[in-house]
Amino acid sequence: MLQSPTKNVVRLILIGFGSVHQHFARILLDKAPLLRRRYARDLLVVGVGDSGGAVYQTEGLDLATLLAHKQAGNSVCTLPHGVAMADALSLARSGDYDLLLEASPVNLNDGEPALGCVRSALARGRSAVLANKAPLVLDYEALHDLAQRNQAKLAFSATVCGGLPVVNVGERDLVGATIHKIEGIFNSTTNYILSRMATGEDYESALAEAQRRGLAETDPSLDVDGWDTANKLVIIANAVLGASTTLADVTVEGISGVGSKQLAGAKANGRRIKLVATAEQQGERYRFAVRPRQVPADSFLGGVVDWQMGIVFHTDIYEEISMKVDERDPTATAAAMLRDVITLTR
Secondary structure (H helix, E strand, C coil), rough: CCCCCCCCCEEEEEEEHHHHHHHHHHHEEEEHHHHHHHCCEEEEEEEECCCCCEEEECCCCCCHHHHHHHCCCCCCHCCCCEEEECHHHHHHHCCCCCEEEEEECCCEEEEEEEEHHHHHHCCCCEEEEEECCHHHHHHHHHHHHHHHHCCEECCHHCCCCCCCHHHHHHHHHHCCCCEEEEEECCCHHHHHHHHHHCCCCCHHHHHHHHHHHHHCCCCCCCHHCCCHHHHHHHHHHHCCCCCCCCCCHHHEEECCCCCCHHHHHHHHHCCCEEEEEEEEECCCCEEEEEEEEEECCCCHHHHCCCCCEEEEECCCCEEEEEEEECCCCCHHHHHHHHHHHHHCCC
């Protein structure tokens, strides 16, 4: 049963209803009393779109029913007691909502359907929360301009390292700093694969476990070829470093060339091979790269193992700041979307 909302209702539509948004729905079911008590917010999901279509219900969708319906293998558009729509874009264009949440599969070719849905929301003065990196990678500046023109907002802390507040720390907490260098391990799938291969496990079984947990991208080549890490580096470059950056500015090498022999050789020398993203200041500009790198096993990056992701900010006035997260399923990414929703509606 839907609970009676408070006067501070925030109406949400969810674009994409895969692992991240299903975890988001479960968080809302669990945390609704806390959100109502602590933040005086009643988050009401009024619409959901997936690859088969969309559904809209002004009074709000029953999340438990929605989850059961989806897990039975059905498209959301066949959910009873809702208005079916042709696709997610129709929902973004015509639904009555306050915030659009985007977590559909990453599409770096044209960004769709995510890019069209986000543009439609911002053009209508609705703010957007993104877990999908593609719109920001393909159209960062134009989306922010569109949001500003229509008095809307964009939040996307979930796009970089899930629950780790990389974007928030970089934008909010390093005020006045010159960031000389950023180093990070931004992809838990490749980090897990490399960690397991170093113990003798084969590549295929390690990747299969990442996919089973819902952490590997729908297209795993985005992970293992380094593009997911590069996407996150581009977002950090634009949001934190203020560098107008695209994927074309990043040198990218994945982990396909890393085998058991290289991993064993690194281990014998007290080192570990990691897929490391780097932004390094050179004069007034930055140089960006993603590549496998040997790091000392006893260093911070060397200690980012298995499902963990981590980052090191090298700054002038804050010196060196490092942090990491151990993210074993999409819960923390979904929680980061909730964090952005609450932040935008305060």
